[in-house]
Amino acid sequence: MDWKKIYEDRTMSADEAVKLIQSGDTVVLAHCVAEPVAVVDAMVANKNLYKDITVSHMVTLGKGEYSKPEHSDVFRYEGWFTSPSTRNSIAQGHGDFIPVFFHEIPSLIRKDILHVDVMMVTVTPPDEHGYCNIGVSSDYTVQGIKSARTVIAEVNDQVPTVFGETFVHVSEIDAFVENSHPLFESAPAKITEVEEAIGKNCASLIDDGATLQLGIGAIPDAVLAQLGEKKHLGIHSEMIADGVVDLYEKGAIDCSQKGIDEGKMVVTFLMGTKKLYDFCDKNPAVELRPVDYVNHPEVVSQLKNLVCINSCVQVDFMGQIVSDSIGTKQISGVGGQVDFVRGAAMSHDGKGISIMAMPSVTVKKDGTKISKVVPYIDHGAAVTTSRNDADYVVTEYGIARLKGANLKERARQLINIAHPDFRDELKEQFKERFNAEF
Ligand code: COA
Numbered sequence: 001m002d003w004k005k006i007y008e009d010r011t012m013s014a015d016e017a018v019k020l021i022q023s024g025d026t027v028v029l030a031h032c033v034a035e036p037v038a039v040v041d042a043m044v045a046n047k048n049l050y051k052d053i054t055v056s057h058m059v060t061l062g063k064g065e066y067s068k069p070e071h072s073d074v075f076r077y078e079g080w081f082t083s084p085s086t087r088n089s090i091a092q093g094h095g096d097f098i099p100v101f102f103h104e105i106p107s108l109i110r111k112d113i114l115h116v117d118v119m120m121v122t123v124t125p126p127d128e129h130g131y132c133n134i135g136v137s138s139d140y141t142v143q144g145i146k147s148a149r150t151v152i153a154e155v156n157d158q159v160p161t162v163f164g165e166t167f168v169h170v171s172e173i174d175a176f177v178e179n180s181h182p183l184f185e186s187a188p189a190k191i192t193e194v195e196e197a198i199g200k201n202c203a204s205l206i207d208d209g210a211t212l213q214l215g216i217g218a219i220p221d222a223v224l225a226q227l228g229e230k231k232h233l234g235i236h237s238e239m240i241a242d243g244v245v246d247l248y249e250k251g252a253i254d255c256s257q258k259g260i261d262e263g264k265m266v267v268t269f270l271m272g273t274k275k276l277y278d279f280c281d282k283n284p285a286v287e288l289r290p291v292d293y294v295n296h297p298e299v300v301s302q303l304k305n306l307v308c309i310n311s312c313v314q315v316d317f318m319g320q321i322v323s324d325s326i327g328t329k330q331i332s333g334v335g336g337q338v339d340f341v342r343g344a345a346m347s348h349d350g351k352g353i354s355i356m357a358m359p360s361v362t363v364k365k366d367g368t369k370i371s372k373v374v375p376y377i378d379h380g381a382a383v384t385t386s387r388n389d390a391d392y393v394v395t396e397y398g399i400a401r402l403k404g405a406n407l408k409e410r411a412r413q414l415i416n417i418a419h420p421d422f423r424d425e426l427k428e429q430f431k432e433r434f435n436a437e438f
Helices: 003-010 014-020 037-046 085-093 102-110 142-145 191-201 220-222 242-249 274-280 336-343 406-415 419-433
Strands: 028-030 053-056 075-079 118-123 131-133 148-154 165-167 174-178 211-214 235-239 264-270 286-288 306-310 315-318 353-357 361-363 367-369 392-395 399-402
Touching: 014 037, 014 148, 014 174, 037 118, 037 148, 037 174, 075 131, 102 142, 118 142, 131 286, 191 220, 191 353, 191 392, 211 220, 211 399, 220 242, 220 306, 235 242, 242 274, 264 274, 306 336, 361 399, 399 406, 406 419
Parallel strands: 028 053, 028 118, 053 075, 118 148, 148 174, 211 235, 211 306, 235 264, 264 286, 306 353, 353 392
Antiparallel strands: 131 165, 361 367, 392 399
């Protein structure tokens, strides 16, 4: 059948599209900036049409209405990563969380261990061949579209066309809902003196020709801001944000020495502002690939001179790294942190390193400082990166190398890069913990 006829026949209002959801379904939303807006709103507004709906996804920048207690009569949120708008539902008990490595999600969907009945995505309008582009997010979206019984796509002409594994034919989509709106934006975090110092410390571990993976949070842009003088950097990263555009425009990134996918920045999703989305639009230098390629430790291990930079909440004296919970409260997820930490450790050229970069303290709204270097992780916190995997830890006060170091050496190095206000107390705790002098 002519693709134009398919598109015309399947184009409908958001209220019509959500009638394709059936009671008992698991609805999976595309990740992060790719989350549709009108169809998610319509699903919540029409909740009287169904019973017992599970909603799952990774990051959301949306309202997360389906996770609110007033909708828990119909919806159960079961996140694979949590975000500010959804995390309270887990703490309140009606929502829940599935711990999962990002790179495994497509294969868990294929095996039906993570079940998908309805996949909700955002796409460009179809091109002259009848293909829409999923634009900002390849990750698990590609597999979700293949495995779902029903695919509902919000068609947004403001979505960039990004090359890679991102094209989907109109025949693979069951319902199109046209809705032109600006994409979600995540503005670059403010870089203070602390982030600048962390950026400089990380930059001292990055040579010309390095391939970079950058995690989520305020630190990655601070590191990139320090790399303007570098040459032949490469990007192979779960996500990129606006900082990569600035560095590319300075000529520091050419991806010429990555070992694989040379000449291309390979990523699995975009999370920045319009500046990033415009930069990636029809840009042959950027490819979006599914997360079971980009984040797979076997793929990551083939990259040359790999430096992975991620962030964390807390590090204990043994080097156990907590990144996705504060005590019992789930605040995010492992995402790709361990995928890249393990890939770097397995690197074929033996040069891969991973850095956990964090401010030495977190400052609460009332001005209270909490040390992120601690003798013991908080009660109920989950270890994200184990002490066996931990490599470098960087704060504004310096660099600790944990790999190969014994427990006491680890603790000494970590205390030396902790905030000065806490060092004396931490030294006392060291004596108690290890029954030894600092
Ligand atoms: N004790 C108590 N609270 C803490 C804390 C600690 N040790 N460390 C951080 N927090 C609080 C902060 O105060 C902040 O609270 P607020 O939201 O009320 O302001 C919140 O936790 C987030 O901390 P912040 O430092 O602002 O986070 P960030 O945006 O820089 O992100 C991580 C840091 C660790 C949360 C984030 O990198 C993450 O989720 N990592 C795991 C996933 C990952 O690494 N993926 C990699 C590829 S995407």
